[in-house]
Amino acid sequence: MTKTAAFEAGVSAALANEALQHALADVPAGFVAGRARQKAALPEFEGLRRTARDIRDHTLAHLDAYLEEFERNAVSAGSTVHWAATADEAREVVLSICRAAGARTIAKSKSMVSEEIALNAALEAQAMEVVETDLGEYLIQLRGERPSHIIAPAIHLRAGDVADEFRLRHDHLDASRDLATPEVMVAEARSVLREKFLAADVGITGANFLVAETGSAIIVTNEGNADLTMSLPKVHIVLTTIDKLVPTLADAWPLLRLLARSATGQAFTAYTTIVTGPRRPEDDAGPQSCHVILLDNGRSELLQSEFRPILRCIRCGACMNHCPVYCAIGGHAYDSVYPGPIGAVLTPALAGVGEAGHLAQASTFCGRCEEVCPVEIPLVSMLRGWREQAFAASDDWRSRTFLRAWVQLAKRPRAYGLAARIAAAILSALAGAKGILRRLPFGERWTRQRDFPAPQGTTFQDLWKRRERDEGPAP
């Protein structure tokens, strides 16, 4: 099966999955409404987006210098800085730190970079127990799934699914216990995971930002799991990528003011932690060593491509929350680490156009993702860029022939107008009084999942002509 065919099969399965559709139906009332409330409460929101974009662009344009500054300051704070060009190298660095620490249990706070390098499997292959401590990540770890959303990894699950999973997996507990409410289940997960925290030898977190000025990592959570992960075990590993830098702490605040507002619709997450190195000589808590792993994995290449702006991304997830395609199919159908519009742009860049170029098709080009992106990434034109590259690389003669014919037609306004009028009349006649087509000639794949509204009245070009005649030329 080709990548495209596999993707289409995944989409069909997602659309037919009632439980998933039920879960996705809550996204607009949750994250989307929450962001809208925060935006309404902060008149400076749009101005902040421009400031945030400029901070990220400045950092990327001076990235070599800030990486060196970060390294110098992190080392003087007592951290060990590791560089990893590829996923393989990053896994190897983590493994060697864990081996040196004699690690048996590893507590992990949510990290998309660790998904990117498939870290858990590598650790488990060395007989180390890895425990995801973000509740959503813990749930999908139990189920052997990957995150379906970058900030709400278990958004595809309902409370009942979680209860079933807990009954199955927490088999040391009374099988007939009450698991009727999210409160009871959170309490159960808390006590199971608290034991793991206390037993862990190594704690692995990601980083939302790295600060060159101080050599710090900034990590945000609502649960406090990153803080336990970085404070209880004797070793702390920050696994992150080279694009997460900001120059100074002063540069972090505009980004942090946007992050939670864009992501969950909170003004600020419960915990924002600036962590700088291991425990100090006078400290009586905290890890004895702190390692920062700077992974490239394709980002330095992106820096010199038309896709550089994707490196501005602060991983808030607003683009997927507002995407009609993501909200219809969920994250798993993308079959990539990063789903949604950001995933459709980033994945082909990281994995290659042959692997993931088809993801650019998962867009209606409606542009909502771009409208809500806190760092103003031009997601639509980047998706178009991938479509162009995928088209150039494609050997599907049918779509190439069709698109070539379309181009010829579109270049001839008179012929196009005539063809549009004929097509509109035929479709309108086929649809009858209801105005709805259940099947489209030559478009069965489109109408497999939905009805097609037949053209009403005249064509767009005719309407436009009439409008210009009645109201004068458009401004």
Added chain:
Amino acid sequence: MSRNRILSAVRGALDPSHAPARRSAASARIASAPKHPRPNIAKLEGDERIARFAECLAALGVDRIEVQAADEVPAAIATYLSARGLPLRLRRGEDNILASLPWHHASDLVVDIGPAQADDAVGLSRALAGAAETGTLALASGPGNPVTLSFLPDTHVVVLCEQAIVASYEDAIARVLAENGGVVPRTINLVTGASRTGDIGGKIVMGAHGPRRLAVILIRDGAQRT
């Protein structure tokens, strides 16, 4: 070596001939950090600032207990804990201000000292600042206020002097660093409400991993309010 490979790839992508110029631009920005525009909620002063801080705490579900002077803190904590049916036992660090409180005023309150233990029910810390813009407390790790006290116990009580309430995160960090002798502590913890999760069925539940309950004891101490 990966370090050089990555740095030269980045340098190559950005035009290697301008590397020295980039380096000096970066040092200049770090030497004199930019002053980005702040939203109005991060610029409030006086009563408006104090009121914003209180409103944010209320919206976050944080309990707020006001006392007129530091001397009243131990009794206020004891009253708060007993009103909630919580054990009259807490743990705190070696913080000078917390150590100087008249703990004998609350004779039935047991006070342990040191980093949090697994079975501690109540942790007590002192915040070095409060940022009014979102009702955020700023704490610094160290023997004065071990970071584990903020995360292991079910209930976290935080003492904050009203004069330490500032407008913005920027001001809060400046205050933390000033109080810490200019040294960046291992962690600066910005705490905005108690631990929570929405990961099961989208419903917000308190006490995911950290405290279920957060209380702020606000010391007015000489603060004038009209």
